[in-house]
Amino acid sequence: MATRITQRFEALQQQNRAALVTFVMAGDPDPEGTLQVLKALADNGADVIELGMPFTDPMADGPAIQKATLRALEGGQTQRKTLDVVRRFRAENNTTPIVLMGYYNPIYRYGVDAFLADARQAGVDGLIVVDLPPEHDNELCLPARQADIDFIRLATPTTDAKRLPKVLENTSGFLYYVSVAGVTGARAPTPADVEAAVARIKTHTDLPVAVGFGIRTAEQARAIARFSDAVVVGSALVECVEKAATADEAAQQVAKLTSELAEGVRSARDVAAQ
Numbered sequence: 001m002a003t004r005i006t007q008r009f010e011a012l013q014q015q016n017r018a019a020l021v022t023f024v025m026a027g028d029p030d031p032e033g034t035l036q037v038l039k040a041l042a043d044n045g046a047d048v049i050e051l052g053m054p055f056t057d058p059m060a061d062g063p064a065i066q067k068a069t070l071r072a073l074e075g076g077q078t079q080r081k082t083l084d085v086v087r088r089f090r091a092e093n094n095t096t097p098i099v100l101m102g103y104y105n106p107i108y109r110y111g112v113d114a115f116l117a118d119a120r121q122a123g124v125d126g127l128i129v130v131d132l133p134p135e136h137d138n139e140l141c142l143p144a145r146q147a148d149i150d151f152i153r154l155a156t157p158t159t160d161a162k163r164l165p166k167v168l169e170n171t172s173g174f175l176y177y178v179s180v181a182g183v184t185g186a187r188a189p190t191p192a193d194v195e196a197a198v199a200r201i202k203t204h205t206d207l208p209v210a211v212g213f214g215i216r217t218a219e220q221a222r223a224i225a226r227f228s229d230a231v232v233v234g235s236a237l238v239e240c241v242e243k244a245a246t247a248d249e250a251a252q253q254v255a256k257l258t259s260e261l262a263e264g265v266r267s268a269r270d271v272a273a274q
Contacts, residue, residue, distance in 0.1 A: 020262050023052060024037050
């Protein structure tokens with residue numbers, strides 16, 4: 001069964017353009033505000049939405065996302081509330097893929113079988129669980145695949161040719177290439193280095209390759225979208241929410257940045273062809 005993620009990437013391949021993948025944190029600024037932000041993303045050019053699952057120890061995340069996590073947890077955000085936000089979004093939007101991104105502990109505490117059943121019912125299309133390596137695929141990856149939920153894995157600049165096949169073994173939906181060593185939002189990637197890495201990865205898989213970490217502007221997104229299958233932007237959008245005085249303002253600022261990023265991504269290959 002083709003998931004929404006697979007269908008979206010197949011459609012974009014026909015259009016000869018990369019996807020814009022956006023990340024925001026569930027419960028930030030609050031559940032209602034998150035729903036407004038999700039709608040703003042979808043309405044302004046986000047092709048896939050990653051929704052963060054708040055966790056007390058977000059070890060792979062930089063300051064912006066760490067602060068968003070704390071805001072969400074202090075506001076009482078839970079896994080059930082996160083799934084409820086997805087469910088409410090799905091009532092109005094049945095086409096934009098939603099990927100839940102975070103850490104294994106909250107899923108483990110929820111109960112893997114119960115979580116997957118509720119996530120599928122809510123309309124979740126994929127999972128990115130950054131602290132669960134391939135050696136533990138029986139824990140969550142394989143059950144997720146059986147539930148028709150894509151399990152998206154991360155590769156990094158330190159993922160060598162020996163390790164990469166193991167990373168790819170049960171990955172589905174797309175592969176997320178972490179373009180710089182370090183935490184989210186740390187620094188901008190160098191396009192030439194990333195292009196070489198994406199080309200190397202593509203010799204091992206037919207999966208779409210999304211590039212993230214450190215991409216903040218339309219110009220940066222355009223540069224990466226010329227050769228990748230997707231560009232991921234998170235910290236810059238999360239900062240829009242942080243700086244806004246109200247949920248309405250947060251949605252407006254997210255909409256503005258998303259529209260700029262989408263224009264960058266969609267024009268990338270036109271520019272490259274000139």
